[in-house]
Amino acid sequence: MLTSVTLQGIIFMTKIRRGGFIFIAWASDHAPRHVHVYKEGRVVLRWDLENRRPITGSPSRGLLELIRILENEGLL
Numbered sequence: 656m657l658t659s660v661t662l663q664g665i666i667f668m669t670k671i672r673r674g675g676f677i678f679i680a681w682a683s684d685h686a687p688r689h690v691h692v693y694k695e696g697r698v699v700l701r702w703d704l705e706n707r708r709p710i711t712g713s714p715s716r717g718l719l720e721l722i723r724i725l726e727n728e729g730l731l
Contacts, residue, residue, distance in 0.1 A: 671730055674721050680704075680731060690731055692718065704731060 667682040677693040689710055692700040700712035702722055714722070725731045 669730065671725060673725065674717070676718065676721065678722075678725060678731065690722070692722075 669678070669680045669682075671678040675694060676699075678690050679693070680688075680690040687703045687705040687710075689701055689703050689705075691698055692702060692712070692714075698712070700714050700718065701710040702708075702712075702714065703710050704726070722731065
């Protein structure tokens with residue numbers, strides 16, 4: 656887990672690289688709890704972890720499998 660410090664205090668961020676994607680989730684981000692997914696420096700998906708659906712973007716079957724694996728590993 657990486658940390659980022661702001662004037663308001665410490666904000667925790669999770670950054671995971673897997674399958675050519677970068678998954679970033681902020682502990683202090685707005686609801687619903689979600690993850691930002693990047694590929695080649697571009698946001699390809701924002702995934703709602705609470706309701707298991709896309710906020711923005713359209714996930715491939717492989718990307719959905721990676722999210723499921725990361726959740727099962729307790730990383731998201």
